[in-house]
Amino acid sequence: MASTLALIDCNNFYAACEQAFDPLLQGRPVVVLSNNDGCIVARSREARQLGIGMGTPYFKVAQQLQGLGVVVRSSNYALYGDMSARVMACLGARVPELEVYSVDEAFARTPALEAGALLAWGAELRVLVKQQLGLSIAVGMAPSKVLAKLANRLAKVDPARAGVFRFPTAAALEPWLEAVPVEEIWGVGQRLARWCRLRGLTTAWALSQANPALVKRQWGVVGLRLQQELRGISCLPLVQGPTPKRETCVSRSFSKPIEDLRQLREAVATYVVRAAEKLRRQRQLTACLTVFIRTSPFQSGFYGNSATVKLPLATNDTTVLLQAALPLVAQLFRRGYRFHKAGVLLQELQPLGQLQQHLFVSLSPQQQQRREALMQLVDQLNGRFGAGTLQWAVTGLQPPWFMRRGHLSPSYTTRLKELPLVQAR
Amino acid sequence: MVVGGFPSPADDYIEAGLDLNSLLIPHPISTFLWRVSGEAMQGAGIFDGDLLLVDRSLQPRPGRVVVAVFEGAFTLKRLERFRGGLRLQAAHPAYPPIDLTSATELQIWGVATHVIHPL
Numbered sequence: 001m002a003s004t005l006a007l008i009d010c011n012n013f014y015a016a017c018e019q020a021f022d023p024l025l026q027g028r029p030v031v032v033l034s035n036n037d038g039c040i041v042a043r044s045r046e047a048r049q050l051g052i053g054m055g056t057p058y059f060k061v062a063q064q065l066q067g068l069g070v071v072v073r074s075s076n077y078a079l080y081g082d083m084s085a086r087v088m089a090c091l092g093a094r095v096p097e098l099e100v101y102s103v104d105e106a107f108a109r110t111p112a113l114e115a116g117a118l119l120a121w122g123a124e125l126r127v128l129v130k131q132q133l134g135l136s137i138a139v140g141m142a143p144s145k146v147l148a149k150l151a152n153r154l155a156k157v158d159p160a161r162a163g164v165f166r167f168p169t170a171a172a173l174e175p176w177l178e179a180v181p182v183e184e185i186w187g188v189g190q191r192l193a194r195w196c197r198l199r200g201l202t203t204a205w206a207l208s209q210a211n212p213a214l215v216k217r218q219w220g221v222v223g224l225r226l227q228q229e230l231r232g233i234s235c236l237p238l239v240q241g242p243t244p245k246r247e248t249c250v251s252r253s254f255s256k257p258i259e260d261l262r263q264l265r266e267a268v269a270t271y272v273v274r275a276a277e278k279l280r281r282q283r284q285l286t287a288c289l290t291v292f293i294r295t296s297p298f299q300s301g302f303y304g305n306s307a308t309v310k311l312p313l314a315t316n317d318t319t320v321l322l323q324a325a326l327p328l329v330a331q332l333f334r335r336g337y338r339f340h341k342a343g344v345l346l347q348e349l350q351p352l353g354q355l356q357q358h359l360f361v362s363l364s365p366q367q368q369q370r371r372e373a374l375m376q377l378v379d380q381l382n383g384r385f386g387a388g389t390l391q392w393a394v395t396g397l398q399p400p401w402f403m404r405r406g407h408l409s410p411s412y413t414t415r416l417k418e419l420p421l422v423q424a425r
Numbered sequence: 426m427v428v429g430g431f432p433s434p435a436d437d438y439i440e441a442g443l444d445l446n447s448l449l450i451p452h453p454i455s456t457f458l459w460r461v462s463g464e465a466m467q468g469a470g471i472f473d474g475d476l477l478l479v480d481r482s483l484q485p486r487p488g489r490v491v492v493a494v495f496e497g498a499f500t501l502k503r504l505e506r507f508r509g510g511l512r513l514q515a516a517h518p519a520y521p522p523i524d525l526t527s528a529t530e531l532q533i534w535g536v537a538t539h540v541i542h543p544l
Contacts, residue, residue: 023494089454132455132482134534413457422479422492424463424471424501425520 004118004141004166005234007148008091008125009105011136011156011163014042017083018073020134021412021420029070033058036255036404037074074405082413086133094125099238107145107238115166122164141166145236146229149186150176150204173232177205187226192219204230245282250275251343255404257296258339264293265329266396271344272325273392276318279346280379285314286346289321291328296340305332314350317371318378321346322394449539455482457535459492459499466490466501468516476541477501483536487511494532495523501537 010016014032019025029047031040040056050068052061058072065072084103092098095108113121122139129137140152147167154176155165167176183193185204195218201207207215208230215223225235250271258264268291279286289311294304307328315321325344378390410418450456459477469490471477477492485491487506492499493513502513502523511531513523525531 023499024497026494086454093454132452134481416458419458419460419476420499421462422459422477422499422501424461424465424473424515 003112003234004110004143005145005148005238006095006108006110006122006139006141007101007105007145007152008108008137008139009152010087010129011138012042012044012048013084013104013135014075014080015044015047015073016135017080018071018076018409019044020083021079022409025071029068030073031065031070032073032075033407034075036253037406038253041075072407074408076409076411078411078414079409083133083135087129087135087137090129090132091125094128097238107148109238110141118166119164122166123162126163136163138163139165143167143169143232144229144234146186146226147173147232150180150184153184167232169232173208174205177208177230178203180204182207185226185230192223195219245284246349247345247347248275248278248282248284248286248349249343249345250278251292251341251345253341254339258342259337261330261333263396264333264339264342265326265394267342268293268325268329268344269322269392270395271342272321273318273395275344275346276316276321276375277379277382279316279349280375282349283352284349285316285352286321287311287314287348287350288346289324289328290345290347291325291332291342292345293329293332293339293342295337299338301337303334303337307332314348316352317375318392319371322392326394449478452480452482455535456480456538459537461501461540463501465515465517465520466503469503470542471501471516471537471540472542477537478539478541479535480538481535483538485533485536490537492534492537494534499534504533 015030018030018032025044027046028044029050029052030044031047031052032042033039034041037058039058040052040054040061043052043054047070050070052065052070062072080103087104088098088100088106091106091108095110097109099107101107110118111121118141122141125139126137129135138152138155140148140150140155141164142148142151151165151167155161155163167173180203182188182196182202182204185207188196188207196202196207196210199210199214201210208227210227212224212227215227219226228235252267252271254267258267272289287310288308290306290308292304292306295302297304309324309328311320311324382389410420412418412420446453457479459479461471461475461477462473464473466472471490479492483489485504487504490501490503491513492501493504494500495513500513502515505512505514505522507522507524511525513525513531515522
């Protein structure tokens with residue numbers, strides 16, 4: 001029996017997490033906003049039904065949402081992260097292989113079952129996640145990843161399928177793929193879509209049947225693999241465990257524009273601290289640091305610039321990275337501009353080695369060990385008592401530019417002081 | 426590191442230390458910590474301000490203390506059989522039971538398994 005792949009994802013994940021811990025939100029329209037309460041990034045089913053668009057800037061619709069009785073929430077990353085880990089652990093215990101693809105979706109190899117039994121298995125999985133975590137999932141099954149992604153969407157569009165759909169064998173794919181516009185295939189970008197359209201390959205079926213030599217000449221192996229996947233021949237393997245990241249970026253828009261150097265330094269320092277934490281969590285070092293700043297692209301007199309420094313030796317030490325980054329901020333800063341966004345990009349990442357001799361940094365091995373122990377301690381304390389328990393003074397205290405999250409729900413599952421309350425009355 | 430000398434005769438009897446997490450939380454994926462507010466479950470040993478472990482993977486059978494959604498709030502009660510149906514029973518004389526007639530839609534969020542109460 002050919003093995004089957006599944007794409008399993010959570011419906012309206014962010015909004016559903018909010019609804020799971022607040023009974024007043026159940027059955028009501030809920031939207032979740034992006035960083036700085038910028039745009040709508042998630043909508044509950046009820047909010048979708050009201051016709052609220054994805055990606056709509058919040059300020060444009062704030063009044064309208066209030067009139068419609070829509071509940072608005074800021075992104076609660078602590079809550080979503082914890083719930084995501086629980087969902088993945090729950091799925092991981094029930095499939096032979098799982099590839100966590102994003103915060104709310106995963107590819108999986110299904111158990112070796114016959115067609116009918118597979119649908120029943122998917123339905124059971126749905127019931128299980130609903131009961132254990134209060135979240136709805138959809139399960140799309142197919143012989144390949146690209147088809148599993150399409151099957152997942154088909155599982156959702158027709159209520160009769162109850163969130164579970166499986167593509168038939170490769171022989172019966174035509175009517176299904178004929179109905180899928182080429183743009184909606186996973187992995188088809190704008191350029192490939194345009195190329196297909198120009199040649200009359202408007203549907204997934206047409207692309208799957210196109211001349212392979214033509215596809216290969218223009219799109220290489222990547223194009224051929226996509227074609228094979230659409231024919232139900234699996235070419236993209238499941239990737240288990242996190243792939244080592246090649247680069248790490250921390251960047252945010254400010255809640256208020258920044259005009260002076262001191263505040264800009266604080267902002268960049270904060271991002272450096274975050275990026276260094278990420279690096280240590282990934283057990284990696286960086287040898288190349290970039291700082292970038294820019295004004296709003298929607299206002300006249302745009303200024304944006306970046307500067308990069310190569311580090312003499314790869315490191316994940318916050319102090320070393322701050323010493324490298326802060327001079328760059330002063331170099332990039334221009335008086336008279338209102339800065340809107342800044343970021344830190346760490347590149348040339350490498351795995352944490354056994355021996356790190358700092359040839360050009362005047363630290364003895366003992367001093368070096370103590371620095372590493374210090375970083376560990378900082379990470380532990382911030383992990384246990386909340387981000388920012390221990391911080392570098394250069395990041396500023398309660399800065400005015402910090403992320404705006406005016407509609408934040410409690411960190412129900414990660415902070416002792418914010419646990420959900422049950423009434424015994 | 427090299428350890429010399431005689432092996433300890435106790436080596437064969439070393440056991441893993443006791444772990445409260447595994448003792449109290451057999452299902453970590455579906456177990457959540459809650460905070461109790463109010464006196465209505467005092468008779469069951471659950472007091473105002475206590476921490477409560479709630480497991481969503483357990484079946485809410487009669488006799489169990491449950492977190493239920495009732496009239497737009499989370500409420501803590503014991504699920505009981507009553508005249509062929511079910512009701513939510515407090516553990517305090519001042520709080521009357523809530524009868525769950527067929528008209529009332531009851532949603533059980535999870536089953537309470539342990540209470541953590543400071544002495």
